[in-house]
Amino acid sequence: xxxxPPRSDAAAAQPAGTPRLIGxxxxxxxxxxxxxxxxxxxxARRESAAGALGLDADGxxxxxxxxxxxxxxxxxxxxxxxCGMVGSREGWREAPRVRAPAGFxxxxxxxxxxxxxxxRPFRIVPGVMARGQIDSPDLMRGGETQVFxxxxxxxxxxxxxxxxxxxxxxxxxxxxxxxxxxxGEIYALMRRHSTLARMCTxxxxxxxxxxxALRAFDEGVDHAAAHPGxxxxxxxxxxxxxLLEGLAAHQVPAYLSGLLIGTELADAAAWSPHDLVPxxxxxxxxxxxxxxxxxxxxxxxxxxxxxxxxxGLYALARHAGLxxxx
Amino acid sequence: xxxxPPRSDAAAAQPAGTPRLIGxxxxxxxxxxxxxxxxxxxxARRESAAGALGLDADGxxxxxxxxxxxxxxxxxxxxxxxCGMVGSREGWREAPRVRAPAGFxxxxxxxxxxxxxxxRPFRIVPGVMARGQIDSPDLMRGGETQVFxxxxxxxxxxxxxxxxxxxxxxxxxxxxxxxxxxxGEIYALMRRHSTLARMCTxxxxxxxxxxxALRAFDEGVDHAAAHPGxxxxxxxxxxxxxLLEGLAAHQVPAYLSGLLIGTELADAAAWSPHDLVPxxxxxxxxxxxxxxxxxxxxxxxxxxxxxxxxxGLYALARHAGLxxxx
Numbered sequence: 001x002x003x004x005p006p007r008s009d010a011a012a013a014q015p016a017g018t019p020r021l022i023g024x025x026x027x028x029x030x031x032x033x034x035x036x037x038x039x040x041x042x043x044a045r046r047e048s049a050a051g052a053l054g055l056d057a058d059g060x061x062x063x064x065x066x067x068x069x070x071x072x073x074x075x076x077x078x079x080x081x082x083c084g085m086v087g088s089r090e091g092w093r094e095a096p097r098v099r100a101p102a103g104f105x106x107x108x109x110x111x112x113x114x115x116x117x118x119x120r121p122f123r124i125v126p127g128v129m130a131r132g133q134i135d136s137p138d139l140m141r142g143g144e145t146q147v148f149x150x151x152x153x154x155x156x157x158x159x160x161x162x163x164x165x166x167x168x169x170x171x172x173x174x175x176x177x178x179x180x181x182x183x184g185e186i187y188a189l190m191r192r193h194s195t196l197a198r199m200c201t202x203x204x205x206x207x208x209x210x211x212x213a214l215r216a217f218d219e220g221v222d223h224a225a226a227h228p229g230x231x232x233x234x235x236x237x238x239x240x241x242x243l244l245e246g247l248a249a250h251q252v253p254a255y256l257s258g259l260l261i262g263t264e265l266a267d268a269a270a271w272s273p274h275d276l277v278p279x280x281x282x283x284x285x286x287x288x289x290x291x292x293x294x295x296x297x298x299x300x301x302x303x304x305x306x307x308x309x310x311x312g313l314y315a316l317a318r319h320a321g322l323x324x325x326x
Numbered sequence: 327x328x329x330x331p332p333r334s335d336a337a338a339a340q341p342a343g344t345p346r347l348i349g350x351x352x353x354x355x356x357x358x359x360x361x362x363x364x365x366x367x368x369x370a371r372r373e374s375a376a377g378a379l380g381l382d383a384d385g386x387x388x389x390x391x392x393x394x395x396x397x398x399x400x401x402x403x404x405x406x407x408x409c410g411m412v413g414s415r416e417g418w419r420e421a422p423r424v425r426a427p428a429g430f431x432x433x434x435x436x437x438x439x440x441x442x443x444x445x446r447p448f449r450i451v452p453g454v455m456a457r458g459q460i461d462s463p464d465l466m467r468g469g470e471t472q473v474f475x476x477x478x479x480x481x482x483x484x485x486x487x488x489x490x491x492x493x494x495x496x497x498x499x500x501x502x503x504x505x506x507x508x509x510g511e512i513y514a515l516m517r518r519h520s521t522l523a524r525m526c527t528x529x530x531x532x533x534x535x536x537x538x539a540l541r542a543f544d545e546g547v548d549h550a551a552a553h554p555g556x557x558x559x560x561x562x563x564x565x566x567x568x569l570l571e572g573l574a575a576h577q578v579p580a581y582l583s584g585l586l587i588g589t590e591l592a593d594a595a596a597w598s599p600h601d602l603v604p605x606x607x608x609x610x611x612x613x614x615x616x617x618x619x620x621x622x623x624x625x626x627x628x629x630x631x632x633x634x635x636x637x638g639l640y641a642l643a644r645h646a647g648l649x650x651x652x
């Protein structure tokens with residue numbers, strides 16, 4: 001193992017600081033890690049594609065070492081807090097879900113201690129189950145941490161884009177309702193495995209191609225909003241538009257994305273409480289697509305700045321008394 | 327090559343008759359073949375999984391021989407008529423589409439002659455393009471042949487379940503409008519490639535398991551009809567129902583099927599002209615699921631009896647004068 005001080009491009013660009021916590025957002029398809037200093041300041045960030053889906057116990061340990069071995073070695077007592085699918089039944093260790101209404105205090109009290117895995121304080125944030133659309137509750141893991149990292153008022157409506165996109169309603173600082181959309185996953189299935197896949201290419205970065213893709217995205221959003229309930233038909237129009245109307249192969253993925261995001265936004269806007277302005281929890285390029293589509297559909301929305309998952313992990317660690325020991 | 331007379335389980339169970347035509351319904355995922363006698367009587371039927379998707383010219387020839395070499399050898403001048411994706415740009419030979427309003431005569435006149443492929447009269451039925459939901463027309467290949475095989479009156483509304491399900495409106499014996507749903511394909515993607523796939527098992531044939539599956543199917547249909555526009559959310563409820571509400575692994579596929587078929591039916595029923603009673607073109611177990619769901623949603627519907635594709639192929643061959651030569 002390398003005895004040099006921890007290295008990271010992000011860390012090199014940051015002013016020095018004393019690390020207080022390693023925070024992990026370990027979802028199904030990615031592992032994101034932060035080295036956090038006083039007041040939750042981000043000293044370094046890293047990411048790998050080692051998602052929780054399909055890893056076994058050895059796999060989790062190896063994936064964490066592959067990304068963060070130098071951090072763990074340099075600060076042997078630094079606590080670790082993780083959220084996301086890492087705490088599911090198929091994850092590293094199950095952290096049983098908290099039932100809504102679920103506030104920050106309930107989450108902090110239900111952190112799962114798993115110190116033996118890393119030989120240091122290691123906590124896994126529980127997921128949340130809350131009232132959904134049908135009789136059974138809806139579920140999330142990881143989103144609750146982002147929500148409490150982004151929450152600035154007593155009430156709020158948060159939109160968390162991703163493989164599984166979430167709309168989360170908060171009242172009196174507690175998560176009370178939740179709605180999951182498989183938007184990102186269905187997009188990936190269409191793009192990779194469907195009969196439409198061979199009609200798709202990725203756009204290059206040229207401004208002209210990017211503008212083409214944006215036009216196709218907008219068309220998809222408009223079709224979805226104009227024809228709610230018709231998604232399984234509209235997806236097929238990617239084929240007819242490509243064969244007959246000149247939709248280019250580098251536009252097809254954006255058109256599909258527009259159909260799926262437009263469907264989600266139209267449906268969720270109808271479901272959502274009307275007294276709350278949605279806050280988009282920024283995370284990736286995906287968030288800018290959501291912001292663009294919300295604007296196009298004339299839904300007023302805010303964008304949370306900063307890294308909400310890191311902020312939530314730090315707040316939970318502090319509340320659980322983990323930072324005193326460091 | 328085997329010099330024995332053609333063998334087929336179906337043929338053995340049928341009374342003898344003089345073959346007049348080999349009919350092929352060659353879609354993306356299956357090849358179905360009929361040996362047809364006078365008046366289109368079915369003398370034998372066969373089926374293979376050699377769908378048109380991904381075959382090259384040699385592949386088409388080989389797949390046809392694998393299924394029907396004995397028929398082709400026993401009757402060297404027997405004509406062949408094929409419909410479906412075999413006539414698409416990625417098929418064996420492209421049969422350019424006919425634009426709606428498209429009647430039986432327009433289709434018969436536009437049969438593509440491809441005699442050199444088999445050294446005998448060989449015709450491919452063109453596809454149809456017709457007014458759809460958005461500005462671009464909708465498309466089908468194969469469905470037009472089923473529709474004209476099932477048409478009994480001047481007007482009709484036909485439902486053709488499948489990988490891509492079609493709703494086809496006929497006025498004055500011409501196809502005037504068309505709507506494609508990716509219902510079957512999205513089901514297969516969910517069942518095989520999605521994060522829900524590992525929560526699914528196939529039900530065995532025991533009556534109890536079949537009854538379980540039907541209950542889950544009904545629940546899916548009801549949820550879809552009650553929440554139009556929410557499909558990308560409802561699909562995720564398969565996970566929550568399985569984790570929290572006791573939906574068993576052998577019920578999950580039926581629940582997903584109910585959600586997708588229910589979504590299609592609710593949307594298509596709203597789109598469809600209200601003076602026409604839908605006719606379900608029977609083909610497989612899938613058709614009985616559609617009939618059950620239509621009944622559940624209180625949509626009055628008929629079921630076409632017989633094999634509509636075979637009837638349509640025979641009628642087209644006769645109209646094109648192919649049967650005189652045999």
